[in-house]
Amino acid sequence: MSVTLHRAPVAQIPPGTLYRILWLRVSVFVVEQDAAYPEIDGRDIEAGAELMWAEESSGDVLATLRVLREPQNTRIGRVATAAHARGRGLAADLLRAAIGVLDAEAPGIPILLDAQAHLADWYGRFGFVVWGAPFAEDGIPHVPMRRTGPGEPIAKESSS
Incomplete structure (x- = not known):
């Protein structure tokens, strides 16, 4: 089946698709990673926020991420791929x-x-690049990272 990439603010995403995106995020971050936290945190509906997702022609959402526009920077988060779709570069x-x-x-x-x-x-x-001290979020080690803009390398090979 073919896969199509999409992007939209929450208000413009069809309800069934939004449900599948949120289901994927909860499945990965809460269930699979055993991290009981408020996955639906209110940031998805902030001004300028968008979700991006990879969807099969069947309607199955295979991967997703969230883009936030903040006053001094932008932020990417909630990057998740369905277990059965990993390794496809989505x-x-x-x-x-x-x-x-x-x-x-x-x-x-x-x-x-x-x-x-x-x-x-x-x-x-x-x-x-790592841009700050490591920290734990919901018991999972994290590092803050930063990318300063155009001209920096972007991986060409597909891998997830």
Whole structure:
């Protein structure tokens, strides 16, 4: 089946698709990673927030991420891929697309993310560098990361 990348603010996402996106995030972050926390945190509906997702022609949401526009930077988060879809490069495709959008909209504005520590090298392939002290979120080691803008390398190979 073919996979299509989409992006939209929450208010413009069809209800069934939004349900599948949120189901995927809860399945990965709350259930799979055993982290009981408020996954639906209110930030999805902030001004300028968008969700991006990879959807199969069947309607199955395979991967997703969230883009937030903050006063001094932009932020990518909630990067998740369904267990059965991992290894297909879908998260990498979404991340490259998000970086492309953000770099085009606001060149030179930093893009921030909080990476699970074991994924720091993966994010590094897209031009992100560790930018602060490690911390634990819901018992999972994380590192803050930053990408300063256009001209930085973005991984070409697809991997998630």
